[in-house]
Amino acid sequence: MLTFASRLAAAFISLLVLGNVFVHAVPNTVFIITNAETPSLKRPGLTPIGLQRADECIPNIFKNFDIGMILSCTTDRDGEEGLSCPAAQRTAKPLADMLGLNITTCGTGEESNDDCAHDKMRTFGKNSTQNILIVWDALGMDDLLENVDVDFPDDEEDDDDDDDDSLGMHPDVILTATKSTIKFQTSMNCTGIDGPADGSF
Template sequence: MRITTVLSTIALLSPALAVSINNTLYIIGNAETPSLDLPGLTPIGLRRAQDCIPPIFADLNLGLIISCKPNNKTGTCMSANDTAVPLAASLGLVPDNHCATSSDSCVSTTLTKYAKNSTQAVLVVWDSAEMDDLLEGLDIDLPGGDDDDDNADIFSFHADLLLIKNLKQTVIETSMNCTGIDGPAPDDL
């Protein structure tokens, strides 16, 4: 798969986010969800979570998948976990979902602790509606954004968005290029 080769190359060349880890960090939002705040994933979202995302990350040496803590009352993070579980199962991992979206430092603390004992890559699968706070907590600016909040809402509209961050390089933004779901990435990866 062409995107896997590109991501593997980026991972090798990518340099530390504000959290100061050497691990490659991938960030995605939840797959497509129904309108009107209905629970779960749409058929396209299920297809993305089950058929597209696992092959993308299969060869990227993931050692940890972080997803936000599901809240049954508000529905927050339910779809993020639905997105993370198929990939985690395919890799023999269990998503770490102890971080609530209301905690600004939980993900960065988890990343820092993990990086002390592992150099494996990390994937964060977060609720798209809560992406602003995650990116702000990690001190990550999206490409072309003047501050943390300029482009974070893009996750609400583009479930194919993949951010890659490591060391001192700027964030790389690309499409997952899921066959039959997404169009080509902006730079035609």
């Protein structure tokens, strides 16, 4: 049986752990999307539907979301990972131009700094309460969520599934996270592109 002192020590340690989680959690609301639709066979650029999503739908959705930072990825130095990062940046550019923002970038792959995205978000969060939009390579979503310490509630998604369907991340999906937990998964509902869908946890 645990003594009172042991229970008190355990409670104190739990508080320290929880406190550490919340200290490291980005206080801003974070919206996460993937690159818009790309051609098959790893051809570069966006499809006509992808261009419509990037040029029309995404700016129309996020123009009133008080976005103060747009974060995207860059291709790994060896070129083996992050193949859709140019598409992700192209997806983010029209909104960035509309809002007068530069696109902040972090690398992907083994040679990149895993803490880059989280560190840049935390630095932004220390100086601004505006929201953050992440536009990332669809195939790198699992790694992204791990690196920025964002999780589905109650470990709803299994990190062991490494394919791009593990998160259900179709180009129309918006993940909304607060305090490191994904609270909502919704559809962009782009006219003529997406069917309506909405979900919360």
